[in-house]
Amino acid sequence: MSQLLSLAVPENARSVQFNTPRGVFAALDMAPSESTVRGNTALLVPGFMGSKEDYLSILPHLSRRGVRVVAIDGRGQNETGKASANPSYARDDMAQDLVAIVQEIDDRPVHLLGHSYGGIAARAAVIATEGDPSLWASLTLMNFGPASVSVWQQDRLQLLLSAVECMPLAAMWPYVRNNEVTVPEDVAQFLEQRWLRNAPEHLAAAAAQMLSETDRTPELSRIPIRKAVISGTPDETWDPAAAERMARELDAEFFRLEGGGHSPNVHRPTETAAALAGFWSASREAALA
Template structure:
């Protein structure tokens, strides 16, 4: 999971409920500084939340973009049902389509981080007219790495057998052995991470884990999309095999960029470098002919 390094809201940001045709969703909505160049919808990853994008919201705003980070259904501050069917990929994707429509800004740039990329891919397939482009940030197609598959299976078994508190303790131990920076020595962040875990629906956690373990490749699905596509990740990505991500970019003709020195969450560790890469892609995507070539 991504671990924000600060919980301070950037300037021009408000936390609010986004009312959609499929229910209300908790969002962080950041207005642009100066003339608006576009609107971006940001979908977080597994065990994450809208706060994963806090470091990115300010730079996007300064670049002229309205940036809206969302908690998906059952994720942290967004309500969600208990049933398994509510967390199938299509249901989550339809939520993203409804969120884009509710923003009222016409087609928006869509970005999904890690698990959020799986949802974003499906949303772009279902309703391509709702989105100007699709960015997969540290996200497939393909399968997550073997250590990550083991981690997800352990968490899913734990959720079925143990209390949520015990699973939280297990997850903290697993994360301490991963690539994300440690935040447990910052009291307010440690409190936030635990609160986010405890408030996220078990059905959401189990459903997202199930989707991440799916063997479906998805490259052909991406290649068939009729919109600009961007695959971006860090040089030290550990959740998805870097070779698979590079191969997917080549096979789909996606715009392909790598954030030097970043791990699984460039949105946390390298927000300004990532903003430059994203805005460069969006400018090209909004050009009259668009583009979908590897630089």
């Protein structure tokens, strides 16, 4: 489950909606600080049971480094909801959602980042578009592995799949919330409300995809796009060793963030932002060379 410790929103971040042919998507759009040189835009995709708010902790650090960030609620998540009248939560449709969103952003190509489950959709979007350089400046996979989740996480997802078919989300909350981390009361209330705003169909589809996803590393390795892999440790969802092997096979930059856990964007925001900004800057310079 995506984690969150604070709801503090930077002053230069605003809530927006992207009206696309595939539906309406909620987002946070944060401009760079005035004192920095504007760089490329980054599109941040949240993980399972997550939302755009998962990235709040790293927004100020990225802003100071001259990065514009668009963090989204994906289809079925938080303020986006179903997005359209006849939603599909299939992997390839979720990938097409990302393509539709980036086509509405006025600063392209974007640096695409997918966290955890978001990595499935982000990877699929790059593969489906063959790394179209008019859309993507780079791809970063954060706490995401080459294929399905760990055996331990598979058991939890199977339980969730069984429950979501027969229980209301409110009844499930006591069993899915993270009781190991104490958070401020406003955060606890937000996490519960965010869970209740999930589309159950999205939860079921996402869990099934995390259980069945195959290794698409060979396909992705053939796409001529700069790539990075970030692995916060320890991580019980996708094995950090497998993530590192994937990075080598992709010829991708690899960043291990000790103590970052499954959400280094939350637990190591300064280090995560530094790794991302450095990678994005190098990608931009390489594109201009």
